[in-house]
Amino acid sequence: MEITDDKLLKIALITSLIGIIGLIAFTPTIEVKQVDIKDINRGMIDEEVRVDGVISDVAQSKSKTSYFLTINDGEAQIQLIIFESQVAEIQSRNMGIEDFRDHKVEVVGTVTQYNSEMELVLSNGDSLRMVN
Structure with missing residues (x-):
């Protein structure tokens, strides 16, 4: 043949x-792997994970384009970084970043490290949701 x-x-x-x-x-x-914040480590860098917790603090960057949210699940906390494009997506749903303060949320983000601290970078505007 x-x-x-x-x-x-x-x-x-x-x-x-x-x-x-x-x-x-x-x-x-x-599905994205669900993890506890305390279990996030350097071996997970560049991995997409899902965490649940309460937004305990919201801060805006000096350039006013990004936000830094602190997520606390009762055992540990981690910084969530939201860049300008994701902020615009969230605001297009008629929500402000400050609206998430003191609310329980579900977050999908990519694990990163900055100044030897583990952080999450929000995957997209739909990856930050309030839960009951």
Whole structure:
């Protein structure tokens, strides 16, 4: 059996379609790992995680474009960084960053380290939600 360019193209197209269908089918089932704040460590840098806690402090950057929120889950706390683009997304939902103060939230963010402290960078504007 001789493999021609035409056969190779068909094989590549079929394989691509199977891969795309697989991605569409399995993407909704992929969940971000839920962790306790005390368990976040350097081995998790660049990993996306979900944490729950209460926003105990809200501070704005000197440039007034970013926010630093302190999330406390009762055992530990961590800084959440919200950049300008995420602030705009949150405000487009008719909410201000200050509205989250003293409320329980669910956050999805990427673990980073700054000045030897672990922090979370908000993934997108929809990744910060108030919970009851």
